[in-house]
Each structure stands twice: as structure tokens, then as C-alpha cells.
Amino acid sequence: MTHLSLCLAFFLVSVPESTDSAIQNPDQAVDTAALPAAGTSVHLSGAGKEKPRQDKAGTWRCDTARIGTPLPEGYPAPTAPGCVELKTYPVVRRAKVEGKIAPDLASNFGFWKLFTHIKSRDIAMTSPVEMEYDIDIGAPSPKVAGWAMSFLYRTPDLGPTGIAGAVVVEDEARMSFISVGFQGGYGVKQLTQRIDQLKEELAKHPHLELAGKPRALFYNGPEVRSPLRWGEAQLPVRIRNSTDSAKGSSNDNSDSDSPSAQN
Secondary structure, three states, X not given: OOHHHHHHHOOOOOOOOOOOHHHHOOOOOOOOOOOOOOOOEEEEEOOOXXXXXXXXXXXXXXXXXXXXXXXXXXXXXOOOEOOEEEEEEOOEEEEEEEEOOOHHHXXXXXXXXXXXXXXXXOOOOXXXXXXXXXXOXXXXXXXXXXXXXXXXXXXXXXXXXXXXXXXXXXXXXOEEEEEEEEEOOOXXXXXXXXXXXXXXXXXXXXXXXXXXXXXXXXXXXXXXXXXXXEEEEEEEEEEOOHHHHHHHHHHHHHXXXXXXXXX
């Protein structure tokens, strides 16, 4: 397959030997007091039609959702559409392009720069394409101030980190996210229309706090019809600093002990 045909189909890549999905997403007891291990996830809410599974050909399947392109090594299984999970990603090497133009134009501006980069290094495409958005999630109508589009290396040894023209190759740190799976067309609206849902889920876990910018994962290319495309909307989270929790508790006690609180 030529690089051009790969580009036109986004993700048409040969799939390696399958792995047991339990390795990438083992069943875990629901314990959100700690973050999941890298490459695993914990179900929080929602009921998908079925649990994602990986067939012998390496394709991820969940009802009508499909992912036929390899994920980076150690990546957690995709979240079923309609489900919300807490999941942790390992360190992943990524090629990134940033911009401030309308985010849904990133497929024109960012994609070709990233495609040219992986072509120059003879790197096969992986799934998903990662879109990070600079959004004030506290605003009544969140607006996008900027974005970063990333292609993920399947393994870090496929190329060095550094600056390559407009592309920055870096190792994305291990991170945890509250994530909701979906099916449908791709674009920033798939994230913004789910921000309230993600924030409500985060509020259920007071030991967690927001840890960065929201992002979306887009698993399919244009060869998959828009209503069937699989993706995830995510908020990065971390364990809340214990001193912050203690400070908040102390402030609450001080308020209750004050004369004004007693009157």
C-alpha cells in the first residue's frame, strides 16, 4: 500500500497479530480512589450495547463500531459508545502540530503536515488521531482558543524526539482521563457537547481534579461512514493534592467556628 492511498483512507494499515483484549483492558474492581494502572480502565457509568473486544485479525469491535488500525503499544482498549470510564494511558511518542485557526479545519492544515512527517520516516499510521483543545470548560458556551493535533507512534523506537519542521515529536507523559465513548461524525462539537457530562462525572469523585486541557480521540478515517465512526471525549484528571483537601477542610471548620457562622 502506498503512502498516498494510506492518506486517502486515513487509517488503512495492515493489522498485526491480535492480542487478547483482557491484556489491554483487564476487568478491575471499581476502585476510583486510585488511578488505574497504565493501559487499563475502570467503568464509571453508562451502559454500552456490548463490551469492546478484539478479534483474531486485530480489529476492535463494539456493536457497529470498528477500529481496524493498530493502537499504540500498551494503549487501553477503546471506551464503548455510551459508557464513561476512568482510564490511564502509558507514555506515548507523538508527532504534534498546533494551531489557532478554526479547529475543524485542522484536518486540512494539521493532517497533511503530520502525514508528510510519518511518510518521511516511513512510519505506518496508527489509531487514534488525538485532538487536544484549548477550551475554558467553565464558560457557559466554551470556545476553542487553540488546538493540537497528534499522530501517535506505535512504539517509541520508530523515531527520535525533537522538532521536524512544523512538527514536534515528543513523549506524551502517562496520564489519566475521564472518558466517554461515542459514535458519530468528528469535530470539536463531539467534545463540547459532552463537557457538561464529563464535568458531572468528575464532580462525583472529589478526590480527583482537572489536570489539563480536554481532548478527543478519533479512531476512524473517511472510509467509515460518519454515523458509525468511533471516538472518545476526555478530561484529564489526577489525584487531588491532599494538602488542598486538608486546607479546604480547615477553611470549612474555621467558617463554622467563626462568630458570624454561629449567629
